[in-house]
Amino acid sequence: AQSVAQPEDQVNVAEGNPLTVKCTYSVSGNPYLFWYVQYPNRGLQFLLKYITGDNLVKGSYGFEAEFNKSQTSFHLKKPSALVSDSALYFCAVRGDTGRRALTFGSGTRLQVQP
C-alpha cells in the first residue's frame, strides 16, 4: 500500500525567511512525487513533481522540493516566503507500478506572517 505523511498540521514562518514543509512517503517501486497547493474555496493546484533525474526539482512560484530516496522524503522548500504563499499544501505519491491513483497526505497549512 502507498501512503504519505505530512507530520505538521501547520507551519508558521515570517515573510522573507526560508520555509520547509515536510513530506515522507511509502510506495512500491519507484515513486512519482507531487506537491499541490490549495487556496480557500478552490481546488488543488499543481506546484511541482519528481519523476526521475535530478533530486532537486523546481516548480511554480519559486518553490522547489528535494527528493531523498534513503529517507523516503520529498520536502517542499522556498528560500524566501511571501505572505501570499499562505495556503494549504498537499504532498502526493504513486508508484511506477500497481495502483495508478495518487495518494495524498493530510495537508500542511502554511502561515506566513508579515
Add this chain to the structure above:
Amino acid sequence: ETGVTQTPRHLVMGMTNKKSLKCEQHLGHNAMYWYKQSAKKPLELMFVYSLEERVENNSVPSRFSPECPNSSHLFLHLHTLQPEDSALYLCASSQDTGGYGYTFGSGTRLTVV
C-alpha cells in the same frame, strides 16, 4: 479556470434527498477521479475511471454511486446521505500514462442537514 469544471459549487441537501454532482473536462485526459476532502484528513480517493481500470474504494458507502458516460464527464450520485458526508468533493482528471499529475476542479461544498 483549470479546464475541469464542477457543478454545483455549493449544495445543501436533506438526508432523504437525491442529488448529483457533475464534473466535466475538455483537456483530452483519459482518467477522472472523485476525492473527498474533510478537514485535517488526507484526501480520500473515492472512485477512479480510466481506459484501463475502474477502481472503487471499498470503504465508500453505497449511498455514493459514480457514473462516467464518457471520458469527458463524471457524475457522483448521492442518496440518503448522512451529516458526516458533509465535505468538499473534488473532481480531477489526468492523462493516465504515468508521471502525470492531476488537474483539479474547484470542488463542490456539500452540506447534509
